[in-house]
Amino acid sequence: MGLLYENDDLSALDYVRQDYLRELQLERLRRIVRHAYDHVELFRNRLNERGITPDDIKTLADIAKLPFMKKIDLRDTYPFGLFAVPMSEIVRLHASSGTTGKPIVVSYTREDLEVWMQVIKRAFASCGLSRNDIVQVAYGYGLFTGGLGAHYGAEALGATVVPTSGGNTKRQIMLMRDFGTTAICCTPSYFNFMIEQAAAENIDMHDLPIRVGVFGAEPWTNAMRGRIEEASGIKAYDIYGLSEIIGPGVAIECKCQQGMHIFEDHFYPEIIDPETGEVLPDGEFGELVITTLSKFAMPMIRYRTRDLTRIISEPCACGRTLRRIDRISSRSDDMFIIRGVNVFPSQIETALLSIEGTTPNYNIILYTENGMDNIEVDVEISEEMFSDRVRAMEALQKKLTSAVEGLIGLRVKLKLVAPNTIQRSEGKARRVIDRREKA
């Protein structure tokens, strides 16, 4: 049992030898499977139906014998049906924003919160932050995991935390300037809004001490990163997480920014074929499945995240030994099918932002016309472009149309819209509006 109680306070775990890591994972996996079997009825029943017991987990590969868990399991057992410890052990509840329906509830023991704090602390360190930083946490505080998650991690790091939560954008900018904020945590779309708001007040973020952004909670593209970095002069890092697993802090980019290191001493990753459930080798794209190796209040075993990515197992130049996951291109639920073609919003974002004169504000509208499904893309253009001649606008419109059509392989109706007409987001952006008639 020695390994389990090792002090994993240190980010030394980011650099741990692979053989040690696998041993640690196996020991933790066996422990958590046993714990879930003993305390979660749904899990025990499923193992019993398959004639498996926790003792059948002898190697890491044996994980493939275990059934998957899905979001529907959290809904069906709402609110507390998957808890694996008595309520007296639970010190915190969170609920997901419920992008799709009823919220789901997650819980933490004191030790679970400690793990969460440690992984976020390691995540911040990976973005080059330290006790000398002033970290503005502009993720929402409350049931959403973003705010409090980032908050305690930044405190654990010893940084100075400014807990602004989401919203009140003018005040965010004022505090950012007056307090000399050096790092900010929020969604990338919210930071875009802040850049805009600052510009409206004649503040150029390049002139402020802010130098790092830790952005996540929604899909965003490298093209968006380019826009953000150029407009603000900061370095923008991608952080990944989800409430079901722990919240933000499951994986984080390092200075190399070639994928996110996953804290696999706590979160065991697999990639599966979303159709067949078959485990795919490292390097292949599929759905990310995560097992929480050290979360006791609500263990998630082989949880299907619906997020699409791949595992990168090649060594990273930063020296961390933790494997990486590629940028989450999309959630499988975000994909839409138009006339038989699979389209991801991220493809459209990449196409739009590859062309000058656009802003990061756009909407994708799906609609039905004469019984056919179609896509309309509304994109806001910059002030300069807007006041320009009609000719230039027409040329831009054509260029954007062909960029989008070239990437997705479908005809689109592309509209240039006036500055400040598309709704801004202070949290997770909703860019797809589905007005299709259901058959």
Ligand code: ADP
């Ligand atoms: P909800 O499911 O209600 O949106 P969460 O706040 O738990 O609740 O959201 C987690 C989801 O957010 C992830 O499963 C993923 O789809 C998305 N997400 C989080 N971080 C990132 C990121 N860095 N890149 C892309 N998507 C992300």
Ligand code: ZN
């Ligand atoms: Zn690295």
